[in-house]
Amino acid sequence: MKAYAKVSEILGVDMDNPIPCEKYGLGSDRSLDDYEKYAGIRFKDRGVQQYTLDFHLAPNPVIDDEEKYNNSFIKKFEHCLDIWEGEFTEKDYDLIVVEFLDDDGHKIRCDLDKEASMKLINAGPEDQFYRIWRSAYIDWVPDKFILWPHSESKGWMNRLELPIPKSQKRKKSKNPTSLWKEFDMSKSFSLERTREDKHQRKIFLHLPAYRDPELVPTVEDAIKNAKNPDRLVFGICYQDNPEDTFEKIDKYRYDKRFKIMDIHYTEAKGLPFARYQCNTMITDEDYILQLDSHHRFVENWDEILIDLHDGLKSKGIEKPIIGGYLPFYEPHNDPAGRVRMPFQSIASCFYPHGSLFIRPSGFNSNVDLSEPVPARFLSGHFAFADIHWAKTIKHDVDLYFSGEEINLTLRSWTHGYDLFHLNQVVIWHSMERKERDGILVWDDQYKRGDYSWHDQQNTGRAKNRQLFRTEDNNFDLTGYDLGTVRSLSDYENYAGFNFKEKSFNIAARENLIPKLDSINNPSEKYIDAKSSFYNLINITKEKMPATDYDRILIAYDDENGIGLHTKFIEGLELQKFMHQNVTIHYEDYLFLDKMPKKVVYWGYSDSRGWAERVEEPIN
Amino acid sequence: MATKKVSSKKSSARNKIVKKKIAKRKIAETPTRVESEKFFSDKDLNDKIFVQIAAYRDPELIPTLRDMFSKAINSKRLCIAICWQHAEGDSLEEFADHDQIKLIDVFYKDAQGVCWARNKLNELYNGEEYMMQLDSHHRFEVDWDKKLIQMMNQLKDKGHKKPVLSAYIPSYEPGQGDDEGKIREPWKLNFDRFLPEGPPVFRPATLDNWRNLTSPVLARFMSGHFIFADGVFVKDIPYDPDLYFYGEEISLSVRAFTHGYDLFHPHTCVVWHQYTRKGAIRQ
Numbered sequence: 001m002k003a004y005a006k007v008s009e010i011l012g013v014d015m016d017n018p019i020p021c022e023k024y025g026l027g028s029d030r031s032l033d034d035y036e037k038y039a040g041i042r043f044k045d046r047g048v049q050q051y052t053l054d055f056h057l058a059p060n061p062v063i064d065d066e067e068k069y070n071n072s073f074i075k076k077f078e079h080c081l082d083i084w085e086g087e088f089t090e091k092d093y094d095l096i097v098v099e100f101l102d103d104d105g106h107k108i109r110c111d112l113d114k115e116a117s118m119k120l121i122n123a124g125p126e127d128q129f130y131r132i133w134r135s136a137y138i139d140w141v142p143d144k145f146i147l148w149p150h151s152e153s154k155g156w157m158n159r160l161e162l163p164i165p166k167s168q169k170r171k172k173s174k175n176p177t178s179l180w181k182e183f184d185m186s187k188s189f190s191l192e193r194t195r196e197d198k199h200q201r202k203i204f205l206h207l208p209a210y211r212d213p214e215l216v217p218t219v220e221d222a223i224k225n226a227k228n229p230d231r232l233v234f235g236i237c238y239q240d241n242p243e244d245t246f247e248k249i250d251k252y253r254y255d256k257r258f259k260i261m262d263i264h265y266t267e268a269k270g271l272p273f274a275r276y277q278c279n280t281m282i283t284d285e286d287y288i289l290q291l292d293s294h295h296r297f298v299e300n301w302d303e304i305l306i307d308l309h310d311g312l313k314s315k316g317i318e319k320p321i322i323g324g325y326l327p328f329y330e331p332h333n334d335p336a337g338r339v340r341m342p343f344q345s346i347a348s349c350f351y352p353h354g355s356l357f358i359r360p361s362g363f364n365s366n367v368d369l370s371e372p373v374p375a376r377f378l379s380g381h382f383a384f385a386d387i388h389w390a391k392t393i394k395h396d397v398d399l400y401f402s403g404e405e406i407n408l409t410l411r412s413w414t415h416g417y418d419l420f421h422l423n424q425v426v427i428w429h430s431m432e433r434k435e436r437d438g439i440l441v442w443d444d445q446y447k448r449g450d451y452s453w454h455d456q457q458n459t460g461r462a463k464n465r466q467l468f469r470t471e472d473n474n475f476d477l478t479g480y481d482l483g484t485v486r487s488l489s490d491y492e493n494y495a496g497f498n499f500k501e502k503s504f505n506i507a508a509r510e511n512l513i514p515k516l517d518s519i520n521n522p523s524e525k526y527i528d529a530k531s532s533f534y535n536l537i538n539i540t541k542e543k544m545p546a547t548d549y550d551r552i553l554i555a556y557d558d559e560n561g562i563g564l565h566t567k568f569i570e571g572l573e574l575q576k577f578m579h580q581n582v583t584i585h586y587e588d589y590l591f592l593d594k595m596p597k598k599v600v601y602w603g604y605s606d607s608r609g610w611a612e613r614v615e616e617p618i619n
Numbered sequence: 620m621a622t623k624k625v626s627s628k629k630s631s632a633r634n635k636i637v638k639k640k641i642a643k644r645k646i647a648e649t650p651t652r653v654e655s656e657k658f659f660s661d662k663d664l665n666d667k668i669f670v671q672i673a674a675y676r677d678p679e680l681i682p683t684l685r686d687m688f689s690k691a692i693n694s695k696r697l698c699i700a701i702c703w704q705h706a707e708g709d710s711l712e713e714f715a716d717h718d719q720i721k722l723i724d725v726f727y728k729d730a731q732g733v734c735w736a737r738n739k740l741n742e743l744y745n746g747e748e749y750m751m752q753l754d755s756h757h758r759f760e761v762d763w764d765k766k767l768i769q770m771m772n773q774l775k776d777k778g779h780k781k782p783v784l785s786a787y788i789p790s791y792e793p794g795q796g797d798d799e800g801k802i803r804e805p806w807k808l809n810f811d812r813f814l815p816e817g818p819p820v821f822r823p824a825t826l827d828n829w830r831n832l833t834s835p836v837l838a839r840f841m842s843g844h845f846i847f848a849d850g851v852f853v854k855d856i857p858y859d860p861d862l863y864f865y866g867e868e869i870s871l872s873v874r875a876f877t878h879g880y881d882l883f884h885p886h887t888c889v890v891w892h893q894y895t896r897k898g899a900i901r902q
Contacts, residue, residue, distance in 0.1 A: 002861045003861055003862045003865050003866065004817070006859060006862065006866075007818055007862065007865065007870050008817060010866075010873055011818060011866075023857060024858075024859035026873065026877040027874060027877040027879060029877060029878055029879030030876060030877045030879060031877060032877065035873050035876045039840075041810060041839070046819075053810065055809045055824060055827075057807065057827070057837055058837045059837060076812070135812075191779070192778075253746070254742065254854065256855050258854070259746075259851055262745070262746050280662075281851075283780045283849065
């Protein structure tokens with residue numbers, strides 16, 4: 001009986017003792033009413049639309065008028081034919097024709113086939129009468145019926161034509177068949193639905209996880225702090241080592257909010273690969289929240305992100321992406337270790353391989369943080385956008401790790417997406433170096449003697465240079481190229497960089513907020529443009545052998561030996577270098593009017609004056 | 620006991636309908652159609668399929684498995700779960716201890732109905748990209764896995780985010796010649812009538828104009844014996860173990876639809892089903 005009650009519950013049929021069906025019940029994407037309109041079947045009064053009875057394929061035509069809609073469901077006509085036993089003289093009927101007719105010429109056959117005929121005769125009469133129940137879905141009311149049995153051995157027998165008494169007739173309703181023809185058959189029930197209710201809209205959490213002990217705490221925190229945890233869909237690319245002892249995702253495997261793609265950690269192929277896999281699991285979600293797998297969330301984070309995103313849209317930004325670097329938390333010092341201010345992404349220089357060095361920074365104090373702030377860059381570990389973005393901008397699996405962010409940025413922007421940073425703290429991210437030291441993907445590959453990541457890194461960089469239009473490296477960029485809504489040059493104007501010249505304008509150098517209307521001011525990228533210079537300093541004992549330096553000068557000179565930039569190494573760093581054999585090794589990035597041709601290392605001691613001097617050319 | 624009575628009534632009604640169809644129809648030639656390589660990439664070749672088979676003392680189980688493996692374009696991708704409701708002495712032959720098969724071993728007297736079995740099978744889902752739900756008496760078209768995935772990709776390409784393929788699939792009859800009496804026309808489900816107890820029942824019919832169809836057609840109803848969908852369907856619409864045949868298919872249809880799934884009938888014959896189980900032991 002439980003089965004009856006449950007089916008009745010699902011079909012919305014009145015029951016005295018309804019049973020909650022919970023996870024075996026209806027979904028929330030469409031209603032039972034939607035199904036009835038789509039299929040043309042109404043459960044509560046057992047009505048069926050003529051369109052369905054005519055065996056047309058779904059979906060059924062839409063009937064906007066409520067009264068017409070209600071009248072469009074045809075109920076079953078049922079009638080019991082009471083036939084005196086004397087009418088059936090034979091034992092071998094192979095057909096009993098039953099036909100209902102009305103005075104207007106409608107008719108319908110409801111015959112008994114051989115099996116049914118035999119069953120009737122074998123069962124015998126009841127109080128001298130055979131009772132034959134016949135039914136049909138008709139929208140007219142029969143006035144009479146014809147009964148005409150056929151015997152296998154004797155052929156057609158006596159034909160009966162009898163009226164149906166008025167008292168047995170049901171009330172005549174409006175004729176739905178004729179109504180039916182008035183409807184626009186081209187307008188059928190649409191399967192396209194947008195979730196009108198903001199609270200029901202689904203967020204796809206894009207989570208590439210590589211042997212990450214923080215994944216489960218991240219998932220738990222997201223669920224705990226969401227305003228509507230039911231709308232979350234976790235798309236996890238789960239690159240697991242079964243021997244790891246921290247808590248695994250397994251307890252969520254039967255939670256329908258979870259889509260998990262299992263990849264053995266030895267099969268992992270870098271972050272864009274994992275991100276690509278995550279996005280293949282998208283179905284009908286409304287938003288994407290692209291993350292890493294180590295995060296914390298503020299209360300009602302889901303609603304905050306949707307409100308910020310939709311707020312931008314209502315201001316005329318058609319395709320906003322809110323992204324960038326998130327403030328940090330520390331897994332083993334949480335929540336005390338949480339940074340409580342939003343970050344922006346800034347570029348510090350062009351690398352020699354052509355890409356930009358992008359890093360997080362606080363906002364300048366004069367920035368208006370009342371709403372999301374226009375941004376130059378996306379980050380990999382946080383982006384919130386309409387799900388359309390994830391379907392349009394696919395992750396390029398040729399990239400390994402570095403270069404992913406500028407690649408996504410340029411492709412998204414030129415496809416017409418506008419980039420924004422969060423104006424408030426909504427999600428935290430952990431650098432997590434300590435927790436996972438030695439078990440990151442490149443560590444594992446290195447341990448296995450797999451050095452492919454290095455080649456892959458070079459391939460990715462060469463591909464990016466082709467994307468920047470600074471080199472043609474014969475890559476087929478189909479599907480992974482810039483968009484056509486805006487050009488690369490438009491981006492350079494907007495962000496203040498020039499990829500060919502490797503230069504920054506003043507706005508980019510000073511991290512001023514980019515202007516959304518930059519396309520109308522096409523010369524901005526040239527305003528006070530300076531070249532970005534990058535050099536890796538490496539001073540070893542061989543170069544500066546003495547132990548009595550008081551400072552070491554590092555100077556960048558032009559071709560005429562004129563100093564363009566100087567810096568001194570002194571104090572603790574110098575002491576460590578001289579006495580503890582710690583190499584002086586760091587990245588220098590500068591903005592200069594002119595490119596240096598050589599770097600000079602020149603030791604100075606108070607006793608000896610200017611001493612050892614080494615010159616190295618710069619390419 | 621009431622539920623048992625209803626279930627047998629329903630199934631015999633359904634068998635009767637199908638028997639009639641078999642008698643009426645001659646085997647039609649499958650039209651030669653250029654198989655489009657569109658909607659199929661290298662990735663699709665390795666995506667896993669979670670196959671759920673509810674088998675109740677069925678001599679057709681072994682032939683079904685053999686046919687499934689031999690006709691797949693990539694049989695390695697199959698992750699099969701069988702609720703094996705068997706008697707003492709029944710054997711899985713070469714499929715015992717098969718590394719692609721997970722078994723729920725049930726002594727037949729402990730069986731609790733097909734919905735219960737399917738609920739148990741649902742629990743063995745492990746993130747496979749696709750799911751296929753079957754009974755235990757089927758035959759398969761060559762490259763059936765590729766053909767079904769192509770249909771899914773084609774529907775997704777048309778904008779259907781969550782398609783599900785289901786139908787009373789065409790029948791075959793073991794022992795009826797080399798072709799085992801395979802009906803070569805795809806079927807759809809028509810509304811038949813409401814049962815006195817409430818839920819409607821359906822009956823299969825040849826799909827209108829099927830020779831000219833190039834993609835699956837929208838459906839009102841789903842069948843329990845053939846479902847193909849994204850793997851996550853198993854988690855979205857888990858089988859209710861409390862159901863017992865009665866209302867299984869209409870509740871499945873309504874639940875899938877309201878979870879946002881778009882229901883489709885395949886437009887070509889890819890899998891066949893045995894409707895008459897002569898000599899088989901019915902529960």
